[in-house]
Amino acid sequence: MPRHERWKIILILVILIASVLAVYPPGEKIKLGLDLKGGVHILLQAKGTPDNPITGDSIERLIAVLRNRIDQYGVAEPVIQREGGDRVVVELPGLDDPEAAIELIGKTAMLEFRPVVDVTPAIPREPERQNYDTDEEYQSALKRWQEYRDQSLSLEEELRVRSQSDPSFTVARGEDDRIYLLGPAEVTGKHLTDARVAFDNLGRPVVTLKFNKEGTDLFDELSRENIGKQVAILLDGVVISAPVVQERISAGEAQISGRFTTDEAQRLAIMLRAGALPVTVEILETRSIGPTLGADSIRSGVKAGLIGAALIFIFMIVYYSAMGLVADISLVMTILLLLAGLASFKATLTLPGIAGIILTIGMAVDGNILIYERIKEELRSGKTVMASIDTGFRKAFITIIDANLTTLFAAVFLFYYGTGPIRGFAVTLSIGILASVFCAVFVTRVLLRILISKRQKLLFPASKERS
Amino acid sequence: MFIKLKSNFNFMKYRKIALGLSLCLIISSLLLLATRGLNFGIDFAGGMLFQLEFDSPLSVSEIRASLDEAGFGGAVIQPYSDRGVLIRVKSDREGDQKKVLDSLRGSTGKDFRVLRAEMVGPVVGSQLRKSAALATVFALLAMLAYITIRFRLRFAVGAVIALVHDVIITLGIFSLTFQEISMPFIAGMLTLVGYSINDTIVVFDRVRENLKNPKGMAFVDLFNSSINQVLSRTINTSLTTFFPVLALFLWGGKAISDFSMALLVGIVVGTYSSIYIAGTVVVEWNMRSRGKTLSQGR
Numbered sequence: 001m002p003r004h005e006r007w008k009i010i011l012i013l014v015i016l017i018a019s020v021l022a023v024y025p026p027g028e029k030i031k032l033g034l035d036l037k038g039g040v041h042i043l044l045q046a047k048g049t050p051d052n053p054i055t056g057d058s059i060e061r062l063i064a065v066l067r068n069r070i071d072q073y074g075v076a077e078p079v080i081q082r083e084g085g086d087r088v089v090v091e092l093p094g095l096d097d098p099e100a101a102i103e104l105i106g107k108t109a110m111l112e113f114r115p116v117v118d119v120t121p122a123i124p125r126e127p128e129r130q131n132y133d134t135d136e137e138y139q140s141a142l143k144r145w146q147e148y149r150d151q152s153l154s155l156e157e158e159l160r161v162r163s164q165s166d167p168s169f170t171v172a173r174g175e176d177d178r179i180y181l182l183g184p185a186e187v188t189g190k191h192l193t194d195a196r197v198a199f200d201n202l203g204r205p206v207v208t209l210k211f212n213k214e215g216t217d218l219f220d221e222l223s224r225e226n227i228g229k230q231v232a233i234l235l236d237g238v239v240i241s242a243p244v245v246q247e248r249i250s251a252g253e254a255q256i257s258g259r260f261t262t263d264e265a266q267r268l269a270i271m272l273r274a275g276a277l278p279v280t281v282e283i284l285e286t287r288s289i290g291p292t293l294g295a296d297s298i299r300s301g302v303k304a305g306l307i308g309a310a311l312i313f314i315f316m317i318v319y320y321s322a323m324g325l326v327a328d329i330s331l332v333m334t335i336l337l338l339l340a341g342l343a344s345f346k347a348t349l350t351l352p353g354i355a356g357i358i359l360t361i362g363m364a365v366d367g368n369i370l371i372y373e374r375i376k377e378e379l380r381s382g383k384t385v386m387a388s389i390d391t392g393f394r395k396a397f398i399t400i401i402d403a404n405l406t407t408l409f410a411a412v413f414l415f416y417y418g419t420g421p422i423r424g425f426a427v428t429l430s431i432g433i434l435a436s437v438f439c440a441v442f443v444t445r446v447l448l449r450i451l452i453s454k455r456q457k458l459l460f461p462a463s464k465e466r467s
Numbered sequence: 468m469f470i471k472l473k474s475n476f477n478f479m480k481y482r483k484i485a486l487g488l489s490l491c492l493i494i495s496s497l498l499l500l501a502t503r504g505l506n507f508g509i510d511f512a513g514g515m516l517f518q519l520e521f522d523s524p525l526s527v528s529e530i531r532a533s534l535d536e537a538g539f540g541g542a543v544i545q546p547y548s549d550r551g552v553l554i555r556v557k558s559d560r561e562g563d564q565k566k567v568l569d570s571l572r573g574s575t576g577k578d579f580r581v582l583r584a585e586m587v588g589p590v591v592g593s594q595l596r597k598s599a600a601l602a603t604v605f606a607l608l609a610m611l612a613y614i615t616i617r618f619r620l621r622f623a624v625g626a627v628i629a630l631v632h633d634v635i636i637t638l639g640i641f642s643l644t645f646q647e648i649s650m651p652f653i654a655g656m657l658t659l660v661g662y663s664i665n666d667t668i669v670v671f672d673r674v675r676e677n678l679k680n681p682k683g684m685a686f687v688d689l690f691n692s693s694i695n696q697v698l699s700r701t702i703n704t705s706l707t708t709f710f711p712v713l714a715l716f717l718w719g720g721k722a723i724s725d726f727s728m729a730l731l732v733g734i735v736v737g738t739y740s741s742i743y744i745a746g747t748v749v750v751e752w753n754m755r756s757r758g759k760t761l762s763q764g765r
Contacts, residue, residue, distance in 0.1 A: 035722075043591065045590070096581070098564065098584050099564065099565050102561070102564075106561065282561075282588075283561055283586075283588070284587075284588040284590055284591050285585075285586060285587050285588055285591045286564070286584070286585065286586045287583075287584075287585040287586075288581070288583065288584045288585070289582070289583050290580065290581060290582045290583065292580075292582060293518065293582040293583055296720065297720055297722060300718055300719050300720040301715075301719055301720070303714075303718050304711070304714040304715040304717070304718040304719040305711065305714070305715075307711075307714040307718060308710050308711025308712070308713075308714035308715065309711065311710035311711070311714070312707050312710055312711065315703075315706060315707060315710070316707070319703065351651075351722055351723055352650075352651045352654050352723060352726065354719075355651065355654070355715060355719065355723050355726050355727070356654075358711045358712070358714070358715050358719070359658060359708070359711065359712065359715075359730070361711045362707050362708035362709070362710060362711040362712060363662070363665075363704075363707075363708055365704075365707045366665070366700075366704040366707070366708070369700050369703045369704050369707070370669065370700055370704075373697070373699055373700040373703075377696070395676070398672065399668070399669055399672040399673075402617060402668045402672060403664075403665040403666075403668045403669055403672075404665070405613065406610050406613060406614075406661060406664045406665060406668060407658075407661030407662070407664070407665055408661075409606055409609040409610055409613065409661070410606045410610075410657045410658065410660050410661035411657075411661070412609075413602045413603075413605045413606040413609065413657070414602055414606075414653075414654060414657050416602070417598040417599070417601055417602035417605075418598070418602065418650075418653070418654070419595070419598075419650075421650065421651070422650050422651070422653065422654050425651070425654045426654070429658065
C-alpha cells in the first residue's frame with residue numbers, strides 16, 4: 001500500500017471510531033422530537049390590550065411565569081421559548097394529557113377578592129315533562145319557570161345598569177351561573193405568598209392561601225367591613241365562590257372552595273403560587289402524541305429503513321459485484337456519520353427526520369453509481385484500471401457537487417420556512433447530503449484502492465480481456 | 468459480473484409525443500386542482516385530529532352518531548384497524564378537544580386511549596400554507612440561479628420548467644386520490660424538487676462536457692447521446708431511491724404516507740421529466756436561436 005494512502009485510512013478509521021462513540025448508545029445520544037417520544041406541544045399567542053400592550057418585557061415575564069408553573073407541575077426538560085414577536089412555544093415531553101397542560105398554561109390565573117354588592121338568584125332547571133303527571137301541571141310549572149327566569153334576567157339587566165354608575169363596580173358571572181354585581185378588587189393574587197391544596201372537613205379539596213403583609217392588612221379590612229355579607233373570589237373574571245364572611249380574618253390566611261377536583265385544585269394552587277400571566281394568551285395550536293404512538297413510529301421507521309437498505313445492498317452487489325460491496329460499506333458509513341452528526345449537533349430526530357434518513361439511504365448510493373458508471377466508461381475507452389478510477393472520480397466529482405448542492409438548497413429553504421418536525425427533516429437531509437458526498441468521493445475511493453491493490457481481477461473482470 | 472447497458476435509444480425523436488403527453492397530464496392536473504382541489508389536513512385547514520385506540524372494536528357509525536349528538540357533525544372518521552380510528556373535526560375552539568373526547572367516552576360506553584390529539588387554529592393553518600408556498604418558490608429560484616451560473620439560462624429554464632411540471636403532476640395525483648396533505652407532504656414536495664433537479668443536472672452536466680468536444684454532432688444528437696451515456700446511472704439511482712421510499716410507503720406508518728407517496732410519484736415523474744421536459748426545452752430553445760450555438764458557450 002502506498003505510504004500516502006496510509007493517513008487516509010487512518011483518518012477514515014478515526015472518523016469511524018469517533019462516529020460510533022458519538023452515537024453509542026443511541027437511546028441516550030440522539031435527541032428525539034416530541035412526535036417520537038410522546039408529549040405535548042402548545043403554541044401560544046400573547047394577546048395585548050390597549051392598556052397592556054405586548055412588549056419584549058411582557059413576553060419575558062410571560063415565559064418566566066409559564067416556566068415557574070411548569071416546573072412546579074413537575075415536567076422534566078420542558079422547552080419554553082419565544083417564537084416571533086408575540087408567540088411562545090411550550091413543549092412538555094412525557095406528558096400525555098393535553099387538557100391538563102392547556103389548563104395549566106393557558107389560564108391567566110388572575111385572583112381577585114371583591115365584596116358582593118348584589119346578586120341575581122340562581123335560575124332553577126327548566127321543568128321536564130316526565131316529572132309531571134299531567135300536561136296542565138307541566139304547562140303551569142313551565143310558565144312559573146319562565147316568569148322566574150324573566151325576572152332574573154331583568155334583574156341582571158338592572159345590575160349591569162348599576163355597574164355603570166360607579167367605575168369601581170363590575171359585573172361578573174359565577175360558576176353557578178348567577179350574575180354578581182361586585183365592588184372594587186381589594187385583594188388580588190399579587191398579595192399571595194403561598195397557595196396549597198388542603199381538604200375541608202367533608203374531604204373536598206380546597207386551596208389555602210397565605211397573604212403577604214400588605215395582603216394581610218387589606219384582607220383584614222375587607223373581612224371586617226363585610227361581616228355577614230358575601231365576598232366573591234374571582235379567577236380570571238369568573239366568580240368561583242362567594243362565601244359569607246362569618247368573622248374578621250386577620251391571620252392573613254384564607255381558603256378557596258369551589259367545585260373542583262383534587263387535580264384541578266392542585267393546578268390552581270400551582271398557578272396562584274407562580275403568579276398570574278402578565279398578558280392573556282390564546283392557544284393557537286396543540287399537539288399531543290402518546291408515548292406508544294411515538295415508539296410505533298420509530299419501530300416502523302426502522303423497519304422501513306432496514307428493508308430499503310437491504311434492497312439497495314442486494315441491488316448494488318448484484319449490479320456492481322465487489323464495487324457494489326464497497327458502495328454498501330460506504331453507505332453504512334454514511335448512515336453512521338449522519339447519526340453521529342445528529343448526535344453531535346444535538347439536532348432533534350423527528351418522524352419526518354426518520355423519513356429523511358431513509359431517503360438519504362436511497363440517495364447516498366447515487367454518488368457511487370455516478371462514479372462507477374464513469375469508471376466503466378473510462379474502462380471501455382481502454383484506460384487501465386487505476387487510471388479509470390482516477391478519471392472516473394475526477395469527472396464524476398463535479399456532477400456530484402452540482403447535483404447535491406441543489407438538493408441542499410431545497411433543504412435550507414425547508415429549514416428556514418418549516419416548523420418543528422419539518423425542520424428535523426431538513427436537518428437530517430442536509431447532514432445526510434454532506435455525509436454521503438464525503439463517503440462517495442473520499443471513503444469509496446480509498447476503499448477501492450485498497451481492494452485493487454489486493455485483488456484487481458475480482459474487481460474488474462471486464463478488464464481481464466484487455467490486460 | 469458487469470451488466471452491459473450500452474443503449475442508444477433516440478429519446479429526442481419522441482420529444483413531441485412526450486410534450487403532448489405532459490401537456491395533457493398538466494392540463495388534467497390543473498383541472499382536477501381547480502374542481503376537486505386538495506384534501507388539506509388540519510395542518511393547513513385548521514381543526515382537530517384525534518387518533519384513538521378503543522378497548523374493544525367499534526363501528527364508524529357508532530362514533531359518528533356520538534359525534535353528531537355532541538354537535539360535531541361532518542367529522543371525518545377513518546378507521547385504520549378494528550380498534551384504531553382517526554377522527555378529524557372542523558372546530559378549533561379551546562375546550563372542544565375535551566368535549567369530543569368526553570362525548571365519545573359517554574355515549575359509546577367504551578373506553579379508549581388517546582394516542583394523538585392535535586388542534587391547529589386557523590391562523591397557524593394559513594401561515595403554514597404561506598410558508599410552504601414561499602419555501603417552494605424560493606427553492607425553485609435558488610436552483611434557477613445556481614443552474615444559470617453553472618450552465619446557461621436556457622438550461623436553468625428547462626430544469627425549472629421540468630420541476631414545475633413535476634410539482635403540478637404530483638399535486639394532480641394527490642387531488643385525484645384525495646390523499647390527505649399535511650406538513651410532511653411539503654417536505655416530500657421539496658425533496659422531489661431536489662431529486663428531480665439532481666437528475667436533470669446529471670444529464671446537463673454530460674451535455675456540457677460533450678459540448679467541449681462536439682465532433683461536429685448536431686445539438687439534438689449530442690443531447691441524445693448524452694442522455695444515453697448517463698442512462699444506466701439514471702435508472703440505477705431511480706431504483707435505489709425508489710426502494711427505500713417504497714419501503715417507507717408500505718411499512719413506515721400512516722403519519723408520513725403522504726410524504727412517501729409524494730416521493731414515489733416524484734421519482735417516476737422526475738426521472739421522466741429530466742430527460743424529456745428539461746431536455747426538450749433546451750433542444751427547442753437551441754434550435755430557435757441559430758447562430759449562437761451552445762458549443763461556443765461554456
